[in-house]
Amino acid sequence: MTTVRVSLLLLQALLCVHGHIQRIWGQNGPLYESTKQLIASQSSSAASIWNITQQAIDHKLEYLQEAKDTLDDHQQVVSGRLEMFFGSQYSEEWRACSKKYELQVAHFNRELVDKYSVCRNSLDHITDHFQEEIVLEASFLSKASQEITEFASTCRIWQLKQAGFNHAGVLLCTVAGIGRINQRMISSLELCDAILLEMSLEDLDTPSCLFYHQLKMEFDELFAEIESCAMN
Numbered sequence: 001m002t003t004v005r006v007s008l009l010l011l012q013a014l015l016c017v018h019g020h021i022q023r024i025w026g027q028n029g030p031l032y033e034s035t036k037q038l039i040a041s042q043s044s045s046a047a048s049i050w051n052i053t054q055q056a057i058d059h060k061l062e063y064l065q066e067a068k069d070t071l072d073d074h075q076q077v078v079s080g081r082l083e084m085f086f087g088s089q090y091s092e093e094w095r096a097c098s099k100k101y102e103l104q105v106a107h108f109n110r111e112l113v114d115k116y117s118v119c120r121n122s123l124d125h126i127t128d129h130f131q132e133e134i135v136l137e138a139s140f141l142s143k144a145s146q147e148i149t150e151f152a153s154t155c156r157i158w159q160l161k162q163a164g165f166n167h168a169g170v171l172l173c174t175v176a177g178i179g180r181i182n183q184r185m186i187s188s189l190e191l192c193d194a195i196l197l198e199m200s201l202e203d204l205d206t207p208s209c210l211f212y213h214q215l216k217m218e219f220d221e222l223f224a225e226i227e228s229c230a231m232n
Contacts, residue, residue: 031167032160035174039152042178046185047145053192057138060199064127067204068120074216075116081223082109097229101222108219115212122206134195137188144185151177 085098085105098105151157155173159165205213 035157043145043148046148050141053141056196068123078112094230097226101226112215115208118208119212130199137191140188144181
């Protein structure tokens with residue numbers, strides 16, 4: 001079997017696997033044109049896979065950030081009400097009512113600050129854990145498209161334009177390289193999917209966060225009582 005025949009069979013096998021079998025007769029010959037198209041197609045597919053994965057990762061990070069922003073907003077409201085409660089620039093009625101509820105508010109003040117800190121730390125830990133787990137696999141996926149593109153030069157596909165070169169070696173380099181990256185991408189995608197699924201099932205309402213939100217609701221009710229007292 002001739003070298004050209006082996007080269008054609010190698011290229012045809014890979015093209016058939018990916019559903020791209022077709023005859024491309026450009027000025028540089030079928031081997032070069034087909035190999036060039038194959039690299040471009042595989043690079044484009046890898047880029048598309050990374051874009052979808054990146055969107056999923058960004059969505060999870062936004063979800064975590066929203067949870068932290070909501071917590072921070074709640075605590076800001078609490079801080080504003082505590083500042084208002086302990087302020088001295090209010091009416092005699094307000095000061096009289098605040099005196100009545102002083103011990104209860106002091107208790108909520110300590111508990112809310114403590115549980116806010118613990119809840120915030122737990123959300124930060126979940127975020128850090130997620131990023132640490134996914135960064136390695138995501139990093140490979142982000143580079144896969146460029147690595148496939150570089151096979152055009154590393155495998156010297158320009159040699160396919162001319163007779164007298166080792167066409168089978170060039171195609172084997174290209175086929176093996178793309179196959180290796182595709183296998184690595186499959187592994188990375190499986191791990192990324194598993195991490196993203198774990199993140200989807202992650203309960204952001206940790207015990208400390210649940211306790212904080214419950215305290216916040218109770219404090220809101222107490223503050224409403226204080227305001228009602230001051231208006232009567």
